[in-house]
Amino acid sequence: MRRLAAGAAVVALMGLAACASPASPARMTLGATPGLTAAPGDVGYRSVTTVSVSGGQGTNPLWLSQVSNADFKTALENSLAAAGYMGGQGQPMTVSASLIDLKQPLAGFDMSVISQVRYTVTRAERVLFDETVAATGTASMGESLLGTERIRLANEASIRENIKTFLTRFRARAR
Incomplete structure (x- = not known):
């Protein structure tokens, strides 16, 4: 009876260890x-007053890590x-981001996630930027042995790279 209880406890703990966790805003944020x-004089310098995000979803701990609207918004605002x-x-600017797709593998050693986000930047009801950006983030076995953690890490890397690509394109077109 004790062995059965101990076995059940071990299985329960292993199940908890494999639970999916949501993406971290801090790990999705692109630093300076x-x-x-x-810089002063650049289009948009200290002008973004509103950021809105849609298309994200919360993480089901029994499935795969996801990116929620709130976490993506925090990462985008901080970036x-x-x-x-x-x-x-x-002049106040608004940035809207719609997470169109988060293509995730179900299994693998090195896991790559592709994020597609449509960004729209407006100022005084004039659209300054409206494009869909795709970016890939990868997490390897060396980063985590748990597949659920590798998916989370790849999600975070993909969103961070997506934000970087958005900023690169926005700066190139806003000059």
Whole structure:
């Protein structure tokens, strides 16, 4: 009877260890990056006052890690702040991001996730930027032995790379 109880406890703990966890906003945030940071005089410098995010979904612990709207919004706002875009100077700008797709593998050693996000930047009801950005993030066995953790890490890397690509394209077109 004790062995049965001990076995059940071990199985229960192993099940908990394999639970999926949501993506972390801090790990999805792009820090200040040379060449992507706005300076006084640049379009959008400290002008983004509103950020909205849609299309994300919460994580079911029994399935795969996902990216929620709230976590993506936090990561995007923090990335925009680090790049010098958040603030109240100049004409207010709005950034809208719609998470269209998060292509995730079900299994694998190195797991790659492809995120597709449509970004729209407006100022005074004029669209300054409206594009869909796709980016890939990969997590290897060396980063985590647990598949659920590798998916989470790949999600975070994909969203971080997606934000980086968005900022790169926005800066190139807003000049």
